[in-house]
Amino acid sequence: MTTATIGAAKITRIEETYGHFFEAKKFFADWRDEAVAEHLAWMAPDHYDPTTGFLKLSIHSWLIDIGGKKILIDTCIGNRKSRKHRPFWDNLDTPYLARLAAAGVRPEEIDMVMCTHLHVDHVGWNTRLDNGRWVPTFPNAKYVFSKIDYEHFSAIDRDPRQGPAIGGAMRDSVFPIVEAGLAQMVDGTETIEEHLKLTPAPGHSPGHVLINLTSRGSQAYFSGDIIHHAIQVYHPTWNSFACVDQPTARTSRRMTLEACAGSGALLLPQHFGAPHICHVDHKGDGFVPRFV
Numbered sequence: 472m473t474t475a476t477i478g479a480a481k482i483t484r485i486e487e488t489y490g491h492f493f494e495a496k497k498f499f500a501d502w503r504d505e506a507v508a509e510h511l512a513w514m515a516p517d518h519y520d521p522t523t524g525f526l527k528l529s530i531h532s533w534l535i536d537i538g539g540k541k542i543l544i545d546t547c548i549g550n551r552k553s554r555k556h557r558p559f560w561d562n563l564d565t566p567y568l569a570r571l572a573a574a575g576v577r578p579e580e581i582d583m584v585m586c587t588h589l590h591v592d593h594v595g596w597n598t599r600l601d602n603g604r605w606v607p608t609f610p611n612a613k614y615v616f617s618k619i620d621y622e623h624f625s626a627i628d629r630d631p632r633q634g635p636a637i638g639g640a641m642r643d644s645v646f647p648i649v650e651a652g653l654a655q656m657v658d659g660t661e662t663i664e665e666h667l668k669l670t671p672a673p674g675h676s677p678g679h680v681l682i683n684l685t686s687r688g689s690q691a692y693f694s695g696d697i698i699h700h701a702i703q704v705y706h707p708t709w710n711s712f713a714c715v716d717q718p719t720a721r722t723s724r725r726m727t728l729e730a731c732a733g734s735g736a737l738l739l740p741q742h743f744g745a746p747h748i749c750h751v752d753h754k755g756d757g758f759v760p761r762f763v
């Protein structure tokens with residue numbers, strides 16, 4: 472179980488899945504084996520499998536416990552969700568809630584859920600199946616959603632030529648939260664509570680936000696999918712196939728790496744392989760990860 476301490480905040484990684492979902496060359500259009508060769512010593516086996524050419528990616532939530540408040544950042548894929556567009560994520564049955572319990576937290580105790588963006592692997596545990604209905608998994612939580620992403624994916628979902636959006640995730644994992652009156656829409660420029668501040672970081676999705684945690688002079692950044700894989704610390708111009716606005720995604724990635732390198736903040740992405748978190752140092756005009 473990966474844990475970190477930022478001032479008064481205790482952070483725990485809640486794993487859903489950790490495996491080989493995507494071929495590196497298809498995930499990163501800029502991928503070149505020559506560019507990666509010098510990194511194999513740290514990449515294999517926790518970040519990349521050189522034998523198959525597949526990336527190893529984690530899908531997890533970050534649990535923040537601060538001042539008695541329990542906050543969950545991003546909610547993975549979820550159980551029993553029909554995801555025919557991604558067979559490896561279809562109809563999952565993982566012990567995610569048991570892992571949350573092992574971290575000492577029941578779903579009713581979660582005070583806030585924050586989604587960095589509304590992609591399929593970041594909203595799933597917002598809901599669970601109960602007698603054929605999708606109900607909020609965390610019934611006492613306020614769910615913080617990007618208003619820009621919400622409007623963007625709602626419009627796609629309504630369009631019969633394009634919908635359902637994000638593989639059906641709006642319908643089973645986002646709309647039920649709004650209908651239950653638990654959603655709080657944000658534009659990405661607010662302080663969401665004493666210790667958590669949002670910054671717009673678009674590009675991967677139109678309304679992606681970067682979440683800053685500050686406590687007692689220490690900082691962390693929850694970066695969602697601004698950066699998918701640790702190789703992008705060395706190659707911040709590399710976008711994933713899923714980045715919708717490529718130049719803007721590069722700008723948001725560089726902004727995030729600069730913010731970490733300039734402040735000593737811990738970087739907590741949603742998909743890095745073990746050890747899942749790192750500091751970022753300047754090197755020349757680029758960056759290097761310093762794993763914790």
Ligand SMILES: [Zn+2]
Nearest residue numbers: 590592696741
């Ligand atoms: Zn993701």
